[in-house]
Structures are given as structure tokens and as C-alpha cells.
Amino acid sequence: MTIHQGSFYENNGKYKGIMAWITSTDHKRIGLLYLYSIATAFTLAAILGLLMKLELIAPGKTIMDAKAYNGIFTLHGITMIFLVVIPGMPAVFGNFMLPLMIGARDVAFPRLNLFSWWLYVLGALVAISSQFMGGGPPDTGWTFYAPYSFRTGTNMLPAVMGAFILGFSSILTGLNFIVTIHRMRAPGMDWFKMPLFPWALYGTAWIQLLATPIVGITLLMVVGERLLHIGFFDPALGGDPVLYQHLFWIYSHPAVYIMILPAMGVISEILPTFARKPIFGYKAIIVSTMLIAIVGYFVWGHHMYTAGMSRTALFAFSILSFLVAIPSAIKIFNWISTLYKGSIHLEPPFYWAASFLFVFMIGGLTGLILGSLATDMHVHDTAFVVAHFHYIIFGGVGFAFFGAIHYWFPKIFGRMYDKGWATIGWIIFFVGFVTLYTPMFYLGMMGMPRRYFDYLPQFHSWNIVSSFGAMILIAGLVIIITNLVRSARMGPIAEANPWLGSTLEWTIPSPPPLENFEEIPTVTRKPYDYSEIS
């Protein structure tokens, strides 16, 4: 690990070694703790994904039977959703960068911040323990649909309780960030001088705060069903399984905005820097961010078009889902306009941000096909859905995450990575990504269902292509991660502002000192003002 004199990596508390990290209330260390935990979870879940693609490379049983496949796609979903993508950007980059970007020394409640990480670890352990107990790994999918989730003999309780604990971690992080942004901005930084990543975190934090309790109580009700037979979702006792779906998606749809809003925030940081141009439509992006956060609460039923809702509900959700696409589209226009007549500097963060625009658009447009009632009827629960959400989550959030790590790497680690290898890794990853997921759109339209370990022979050839894409993607990942890990230890020393960024984090040393700023700055300039930077 890099140790620069006077940086936050120096231990000055009473602990040394690992204890100095896991007891630290420094937002920078907590951000890194999250980075390592989330990277571990991602690696596990990626391997599970690879195993699934290996199974699907041919019809019939290839390397596992149906029961094993069910357990694997369930764990893949639980890990990716609850342990990687939902915490992902806020926990890693929010924690590390938010105070720096608003000119603060830490978040509002540093001890609560550490507690959030501990809850994350606890929730992860409880959830993973579900793999090893008597009943066998959960096989319901990460969505835990009733009534199967309380009829199955598999280990639902640890999975559900793990998710509940993780929910609390998310809620407390959101709470912390809201108060931080309200109370700890540097003098002169009013709301409309704040950069767009903090704005994105603000919108995200409100969703974390308000949506997560709903899934919390729903999970508790699943426990109530399993242990006490309370019957709310049990048709045999007069309950309604669709009610479970309502409650589950009332959280889980806003959850996807928890995932994407910070990702969009990062893109709004990277593009101006590498175009040497202020973001186009700063206020429009803010308004769009808040609109996505709010309208995103009202569209959840588009996950349930075939579940048996009333026609009124079907129409309402379809219209609302179209509405929520508008602010996202506005952002795309703004990002592209930012690049127009900019002075483009081609660097790895820019490659990730530019390719984000491509994959996010495909993910978003295919989302419209799914949000539209008439077309969704044909592709619901097919591979089309799987392709859509991987494009938008792995593509959108994933590409933004890689963009963020390549952007802020020098600030965090004080060293630079090898740009050649970073570029090669990106190319291979991108090729693998498109090869892996694009065929699934076609397969879904042709009728291949999701969550099945087997399929009809006519789907075979495109499945081969897709599974090869997975292997290419993994190869790209290995290159990217190896480059980053190696460079963190022995890359060339980086300067404070290698990309000539205009936001506050670039004004302090790399890596930052313990208390971030020697003196809290007074902000006078608007964000992304390049007039003073050559």
C-alpha cells in the first residue's frame, strides 16, 4: 500500500495494522473498506455468473442440475444486487469523495458511517451463511417471491435476514449523506455551486432512506409467514401473493435508481473534465436527477405486468414508466452536448464514460420495450429482461464504476496506473460485454425463458456466442483489476491533479491528508469553471 508522509494512510490512532482500518471513522478509510468488501463480493458473484454461462453453453445438463442452477442464480442475484450494486457507488465513492467535493473534513456522523460498514459485513455473512445450512441454498431467485419463499425448504431465513441487515446499512449511509450535504458544504458553496456527483448522491440518499424500509418490513413479513403463518401473502389463508410483489417492487424499483443515479453523477464529472468544458445544462441535470428520484417511486408495477393486476393499474404503470424515462433522456442529451465542441482528451476514464453512453442508451431503450405494456407481454421473464438489466446495471453502473475508479485512482492511491493496459482491458471488456448480452435480446424475443438451466435446441448457437462473450469479458476484467492492484502498490507517483479537474478534490494532495483540507476553502466559482485552469 502507498504510504505518503502526512497522508491518511499513516496510522496516528492507538491501533495498528488491520485494527487501525476496521475501527477507523475516517470516511476515506471506510470508503476503501467498502471497496475491498465490494470487490470481493463482485468477484464471487462474477464467478457464479460464469458458472451459469458455462451451464447454458449447451442444452440439457452441462455442469450442474436444475436445483444447483436455481441456487446459483439466486446467490448471483442476491450478491450482485445487495452486496455490490446497491452499496457500490455511494459506499465507495460517496464515502471517499463526498466530503472532499464539498470541502468538508468528514461526513456528518463518522461513527455511524463505520457502523454502516460493520452492518454491511454482518449482513453479508448472514446472507452467505444461507449457502451452508441444512435446508440447502435458497432457490427462489433474489426476489423471494411469495408463496414459494415460505413454502421452500431451503434456507430462506438467513438470506432474508441478511438482506434486512444490509438494508439498514444502506439506510444509515443515506441518512449520513443527506445531513452531510445539508450541513457541511464549504462556505460559499450554495446548493447550485455544488458539483453533480454530490447532487446525485443527495437524490440517491433520499431513495435509500425512504424506499428501503418498505423492503425491510416486507422481508420481516416473509419471516412472519415462515415462522408464524400470518397469511398476508398466502393464498391458502386468504392472503395475496401479488401483494408481496407490490411491496417488494415498491422498494426494488427505486433501488435501481439508487444504483444508477450516482453512476450518472460520475459521468457528469468525467465528461466535463475530459472535454475541458462545463457540463451542458447543469440545472437541467439536477432537476432530472430529482425527477428520476421522485417519479421512480411510482412505476414499480412494470415488473408485474403478467402477475394479475387490474387493467387500470396496467395502464397507469405503463404511462408512468414512460414518464420516468424522460429525465434520463434529458441527461443523455446534456452529456452529448457537453462533448460537442469540447477539447477531448482521450484517457481511460473517458473511454469508460463514453462507452457508458452507448450501453446505457441500449439498456434504457430496451427498458422502454419492457415498460410498454403491449411489448412486455411477449418478453416478460425471458432472456430479453436479463439482457436489459445487465445492459443497464452492469453496463450503466458497472461502466461508471470502472470510470470512477480510473478517474479517482490517483487521488485515492497517490499513484497512476498503466494507461496502455487500462485501455486494452477496457477494449476487451467492452467486446466481451456486448458479445455476452446482445444475443440475449434476440433469444428472449424468440422465447427463451430466464432462470431455466435448460432450453430448446433452437437457442443453442446464440447461447454459445453469449457464453464465449462471458469468457472474453472475464479476461478483460482480469487485465483491468490486475493493472489497478499492481499500480496501487508500485505505480508511478501521481500529482494532485493529473486530469486538470475543476472540483475541490483535485486541490488537495494525492492521497489526501487525514483531515482533507488544511483550511476549509471558501468557494466562489461555479462548478466546472475551466476559465482559470489551463
Add this chain to the structure above:
Amino acid sequence: MSQPAVHTEHFDATASKIGMWLFIFTELLLFGGLFIVYSVIRFSHQAAFHLAAEELDLVMGATNTGLLLLSSMTIAMSVSAIQFGHKRFTLFLICFTILIGLVFLVNKYFEWSLKIEHGLYPGSATLHGLGNGDTLFFGLYFFMTGLHALHIIAGVSILGWVLVRVARDQVHATHFVHLENGALYWHLVDVIWIFLFPLFYLIS
């Protein structure tokens, strides 16, 4: 200045208070989810709910309601008391609030025992025999009042902690946000009951 000193920020009471309000929002939504479940299930089991509610003791429910409202007043008054510098009165008001909370729990215990004695509890054969409407009503009753009781216990614990700090003068006339926050949490617990009471006791 080349050597940064250790910076001790002034304690930000507003940040603390906003934080408590945000936490209260999460609790409101937690119970809000149950409220959605109640509404939907009641909508499809109107008559059964009407009948099942008659099993509940209105006097007990009303008494508990009155008690919690009283305790909300006393804890609200304690926030004024501490600002006036009336330390003994503050301590008395907090103790009184805690006491009411404990009485509430005792009442709940008796109510629940009575139901359980009559076989009216989730998963019982008696309940099953009474039909779906009753099963769901009592499932909701025990789940919601049970979760509420857990929050009373949490509230009593928080107020107990605040009580100690007031006694030690760590919470006082110019630094009392922790008492305010404890009071806010207690009011939340009261508000939840204000809704639970009519939903279960007043619809017969």
C-alpha cells in the same frame, strides 16, 4: 500554516436533529408498509374484519391510547423544562414518560395473554378454524402491535439513556438536542399507536 492542528468542530445540534427526523421517516415508512398491507387485506375482507375486531377490548385500547398521549405531553414538556433550567422537573417528566411506557407494555402483556389463552394467535388451530378473515386480522394485530411494542421498548431505552445524561448535566439548557431527539422518537411511537388504535379497535 503548514502543520494542520487537530480540528474540533463545534457540535452541530441542527445536524443531529435533522438526522433524527430522517430516522423517523424511515420508521414511518416501515409501519407505512404494514399500513398498506392492512388496507389491502381489509379491503378484501371487510365483513370478517368487522367481526374479528369485536374480540378486542376497547377499554384497554382506549386506555393505552390515553396513556401514550399523556406521555407525549410529558416528554414534550421536558424539552421546555430543560430550557427553563428546571432540572428536577425535567427528570421527573422523563421518568414519568418512561413509567407510562412500561405501563403500556404491561397492559399489552395482559391483552395478548388473554388472546393467546383463547387460542387467538398466529398459527393456532382455533384461528385457522375461524376462517381466513380472522386469521389475517389477528396476524396483522399481533404483527403490528408486536412491532410497535418493540419500538416502545426502544423508546424507553433511549429515554433512559437521556435521563442519565440529564442527571449528569451532560444534557442541559444550552445543549439539549439529545433530549429533543429522544422526545421526537417517543412522539413517533405515539403517532404509530394513534393510527393502530382506530384500525384495530374502532372498526367493529
Add this chain to the structure above:
Amino acid sequence: MSHPENNHIVPYRTYVVILLTLLSLTALSILVTSFELGPIAVSAALLFATIKTTLVFTYFMHLKYDQRIYAIMVSVVLLVFIIVIVITFLDYSFR
């Protein structure tokens, strides 16, 4: 200074008056729902609960005396929640 915005100390009497109001409303709600109101029974009961809750929020929880940001946040949260319930009933009412 702990509370730059909150120099106003609420007199004890205000709280006593609010409590008496709340108790009266409770008694009233019991009286009203003891009549056979049929389908509007639930709405009537909830209306009383809403009025009582508003009093608790406004006076006991200080929203009346604090900076407006708190009241705005409370209103937004409740609004979002109400819309979610309404949309949920778009399903159940029309099945």
C-alpha cells in the same frame, strides 16, 4: 450555541391544552365509530387519527416553531407515501 433558530420556549400550558384536545378527539372518535357507519367508518376513524397526528407533529414535535425545512420534508415524505397507496389501490379497487 445549540439552537440558533429556536429561541422560543414553548410554555407548559400549550402542551396541556393540546393533550386535552387530543383526548377529546379520541373520545369523539370512539363515539362516532360506535354508530353503524358502514363503509365510511374506516374513513371517519382515519380522519380523526390524521387530525390527532397533525397536532402531535405541529405542537409536540415542534414543527410549528422550527425552521420550515422540517415541515417541508415531512410533507414530501407523507405525500410520496400517500401516492404509493393510491397507486396500489389502482390495482385492488379495479380488479
